[in-house]
Amino acid sequence: MPQILFRSTALFTTAAAALLAGTAQAGPVTTLPQVFPQPVSMTLNGPALPLGSEATLVADGTIDTATIALVRGALAAAGVETIHLARSLPGNARGTVVVLGTATASAVRSAVTQLDGTLPEQREGYTLTSGLRGDAALVVLAGKDADGLYYAAQTLRQLTARGSLPAINIADHPAMAIRGTIEGFYGAPWSTVDRAAHLDFLGSVKANTYIYSPKDDPFARDKWREDYPQATLDALKGLVDQARRNHVRFTYAISPGPSICYSNPADVQALKRKFDAFRALGVRSFYIAFDDIEYKKWNCDQDRAALGEPGERAAGLAQAQLSNSIYSWLKAQDGDEAELMIVPTEYYNTTETPYKAALRKVDPAVYVQWTGTDVVPPAISIGNAKDATKAFGRKTLLWDNYPVNDYGESAGRLLMAPYAKREAGLSKELSGILANPMNQEAPSRVAVFGSAAFAWNDRGYDADRAWKAAARMLASDDAATTEALMTFFDVEHLAPTFGSQPWQPSAPRLKATLDGVAEALATGDAGARRTALAELKTTADALAGASDTIRAGVADAGFIAQSKPWLDALQLWGRALQATAMGLSSADQGGSRAPAFLAQAKALAAQAAAIQTIPNTTRPQGPIKVADGVLDVFIERAPSMILVGQDVRGE
Structure with missing residues (x-):
């Protein structure tokens, strides 16, 4: 044993000396790339693949143009100049072969088998497998559905950003069903240009939901019964279409609470008419906001006659009845595509009240939002979410009031600290997370980048790594710009609550x-x-x-x-x-x-x-x-x- 140990030590010393001298490297080192959101599983199979200047893209006619465009762009970033199209897996293709489709496509299943890969099983999931088939590269993007395939293409875009593609196996799927943002702040609403940029951003980080709910849109709140001007509907139609291209659900929200008469059939019909105008634009996801209203009084005598004296329980019952009526109508119109969300008047804390008890009568398929332990919570734990499930009778959809900056304590601030203090494992207790962004759309992406990554894979989420990745995204990977942004983010780090103590410190x-x-x-x-x-x-x-x-x-x-x-x-x-x-x-x-x-x-x-x-x-x-x-x-x-x-x- 002593002699063998001595020989091993000598060999180790020689190898170490060679490494330090730079003589042991036979070629460029392949390292595991960063992908955000962090995939569930990602392993290297080998060094960078020889993609060459020519590739064959195998895809059937059912794949949407946005996914195809992403794949084309990713290949171009890796040096591919010419792309041939094919419907089936070629026997003798020129150069690299890239196969993309859902898990049921025969070409996808065949190519995955050749690389000993796997097929996705979860909704919105995907696998991305790459390796050598003979002397040429074979890359397979398999989606469980069209959304999963789009996310695979987004991952390929990140992988080739370094100018090459490693042999790699990725198996990935989201932890939460709903991921994205709610434009739910007070103050000047975003412009159409802002919203278009934001929808592109949401698609790039694998978020799937955008809720249009600006508090200062008069036709969604004060004038909710009135029709939108045609020019506004035309602009919103453009956004609905852009959301679809980015595999984002455009959700239209309305806030009738300040003036609605729950017992008046004309008001219920006005609500349906408003939703119908958006259904004509292709919207299938809707939202009724009951937040920030006085719920201990009625807006009409009819409600007193039909629902009794005003109060917490009566308000909860009225909102539940309205929500169920609208959801039943939406289901009759749109079947499985129909989706309804609400934010209750008691949208924070988990204290048992007559209002919450009554609101539990809302159809279990309707999503109910909750902002956490406070309007702006300093942290959210698994225990908090479990308490919310009990209070609202279902897993809640978290309306996270970060990085929104429309309240007094945030005056003069950009909120650009990392998305943090949300406990890993919340995906088991929430139906999703929607961040409420700032009045400033583009700076909001720093925090939303993190919230989307957390909602995708909360157990694999690292707040600091995601924070720096957001800087690299804005900097287009330039090192000096990234460091300057990190300096900027640090001096805009303070994150206030509604009280005197911030939940993230200053600089x-x-x-x-x-x-x-x-x-x-x-x-x-x-x-x-x-x-x-x-x-x-x-x-x-x-x-x-x-x-x-x-x-x-x-x-x-x-x-x-x-x-x-x-x-x-x-x-x-x-x-x-x-x-x-x-x-x-x-x-x-x-x-x-x-x-x-x-x-x-x-x-x-x-x-x-x-x-x-x-x-x-x-x-x-x-x-x-x-x-x-x-x-x-x-x-x-x-x-x-x-x-x-x-x-x-x-x-």
Whole structure:
């Protein structure tokens, strides 16, 4: 044994030396690529495949054009220049063969067998298998259904973004049935351009639901009985079609609660007529919002006569009866395609009340939304969701009020912290997650990227990795732009609740640096001070330069325009910190310029703090917040951290 151990150790030492010398590598290393949302299973079969410049795409005529376009784009990204089309698996194809279809397609089943792959079994699931067939690459995208196949194509798009495709096995399916967003905020609704961009984004992250529910659309709330203007319906028809291309369900929401007479057949008919107008556009998913209304009074005498005295229980019964009546009508019109969601008046907490008891009479097939333990919950646990199931009589659909910024505590903020503090395993207790985004559509994608990834695979979700992946997405994978975005995300990290304590802190990365500087100055150690002040300068330079890097490196014009006042303020705050760093360094060296630098820092900070949100684009309006409570406090306190006097060396 000692002799064998000695020989093994010697062999190991030789191999290690060869690796360190760079002589042991026979070719490029293949690493497991990142895919978001994180697939359920992903394993490498071998190195990068020789895709070449020519490929044959095997697909039948049932596959939608959006899926085909994604596959074509992915192949082009990997260097394929010519694509031939075929309906069946060729015997002797030229170059790479890519087979795509649902699990029932004979070409798909044959190709999967050749690669010893598997077929998807879960709804919206897919498998993606690639390897060599002889000397040529064979790639198989198999969807359980059309949605699953589209998601396989989205995964292929990510895999080839590096310019190659590894031999790989991916088996994937969503953990939650409903994933996406609800445009449910107060303030200026998104534009048609914003919504179109958002639908493309949702498709790219495998989200499947968008709810049109802007609180300030008068025809969905105050004027809910009135017909939309034809021009508005035409614009919405374009969005419905675009949603379908992205495999996203467009859900139309209406808020009749402030004025509806539940017992008046004319009001029920008005609701059906409104939904019918959207059914004509191709919409099959609808939503009745009973949130933010007074539910302890009736809007008409008919309800008092038919339903008794107003109160929590009476309101719950009235809403349940209306919901069941509309759902039955939708089922009669659209069969299995019909879908109805509601948000109740008591949409948060799980306290048992007469209202919730009455609302449990809603048909079990109707989705009921719940916002968590509060309107803006600091965290959501499996136990919370189980309590909600009991309270509402079904698994609830989480309306997650993050990153929405339409309430007082969020004034002047972009909410760009990672999607976090939602417990892994919630997929067993929820029917889905819909994030309520900000007034600013493009910046909302940072958090929605995370919520969509969590809803797809909550057990495989890593908040920090998804956060950085969102930055890479916006940066088109440019490293410098990604780092600048991470700097921006950090100073817009604070996530408030309806109370005084935020559920995510302000600028944690920057705070750690500034705390380190303050500590180093307090110790009196000269070496530690110099090191800390050098780091402070580096950090200040990064803050001051991040905005220009983002403007130059982010291709999304919407993100730049909607973030403009925050980028402007960040640049000024960065310059203020640069002046602070120079002032502290000058004071540390006994220089005479420290007071001037620190005065400049104070003036720049005042300019930054005076920048306001863009008028008519956000609610509520207010001064822009950048790392508040961290950066402003440090700059204000900096002059007291070190003695600022005259040059004792005659500088």
